[in-house]
Amino acid sequence: NGFSGLQIGIVLALVPLCKFVFTSKWTNLFGASPMPHLFAASSVLLANIALYFLVLFPTFFTAAIIVLVFSALRVGLLPAVDHCSMEFFTKSGIEYGKMRMFGSIGFIASTVVMGKIVDIWGVDSIVIAASVLGCISAVPLFFLQLGDGFGKNGSKKGSEAFPAFFYFILVAVIFYFASFKFFGSFFNIKINEAGYSQFHAGAIWGFGILCEVFVMFYAGSIFKKYKAVNVLILSMFLGAIRLFVVAFSANLVILYAINLLHGFAFGAYHLSVLRLIQQKLPEKIRLKAQSRYSEMSFGLGAIIGSVMSGIIYDIAGVNAIFTIGGLLALSSSIIVFIGGKKLATSK
DSSP, X not given: OOOOHHHHHHHHHHHHHHHHHHHHHHXXXXXXXXXXXXXXXHHHHHHHHHHXXXXXXOSHHHHHHHHHHHHHHHTTHHHHHHHHHHHHHHHHOOOHHXXXXXXXXXXXXXXXXXXXXXXXXXXXXXXXXXXHHHHHTTGGGGXXXXXXXXXXXXXXXXXXXXXXXXXXXXXXXXXXXXXXXXXXXXXXXXXXXXXXXXXXXXXXXXXXXXXXXXXXXXXXXXXXXXXXHHHHHHHHHHHXXXXXXXXXXXXXXHHHHHGGGHIIIIIIHHHHHHHHHHHHSOGGGHHHHHHHHHIIIIIIIHHHHXXXXXXXXXXXXXXXXXXXXXXXHHHHHHHHHHHHHHHHHOO
């Protein structure tokens, strides 16, 4: 629609900005609502109806407002559903990873299908399709398994402070997700500058997501053998290795191979944080902790990563982005290691 690069950047920045500003407010309302199922479903439904208006009003100003409304209405959905899923895992024994992997499978399928839809019907069709699918996704929210911290007096619960180790986790995920944003924003540019087609970029991403599904399927076995904090440290370290290799290699085979680490760099990383919240925090503050994690990683970390990576690219080029991203990811693993010492000495 003729947007400038700056305008595109502003619109896209509204998504993590909303996550940083509004996630806790959304989850507080969700937890305190007398009808949390209805609150979640109606929020998602309204958000995806709003998304449709991008087709009708495609100017920069209206697009910014629509994306802001869309993001604010559904901003707490991920931590809320993750929280409910982990509570369900505790009661049922069904591993969270085996539930979460269907989201990864859906991501792969939707990427392929949406690409075909755009080829046939144009770019507006992807907005319409996303709006329709989003509205359909509101239906399962009526069947969420909710814990005791929801409903009539839920707003009074969750005032307890976090233990010291969790603040180390929050700082670490800011660094780590900033590095993850470096990778996500500029990997396709790396592929292009290396002289390869975007087909390879898509294929490399696809193989990485498949590895994520594999790790999530076997997550139960992994966490039975290893502590969640150690898996988190390893996942962040492997994320750093991936960034360093991408920075210093343009070999297509190596780029394919190294992105197989995505299974740990995102899949095991995310599962480890949720596992630590579930195992080490009281039930009444777990939803609050999920919200903070989402705010710091998908919100603040993504904002910092977007801004920093753009500045670094203009100054030093794409390889410098991955090098500095690797240093950020490595730093995050060290922070978790130090926080793990706090965890080991706490009650």
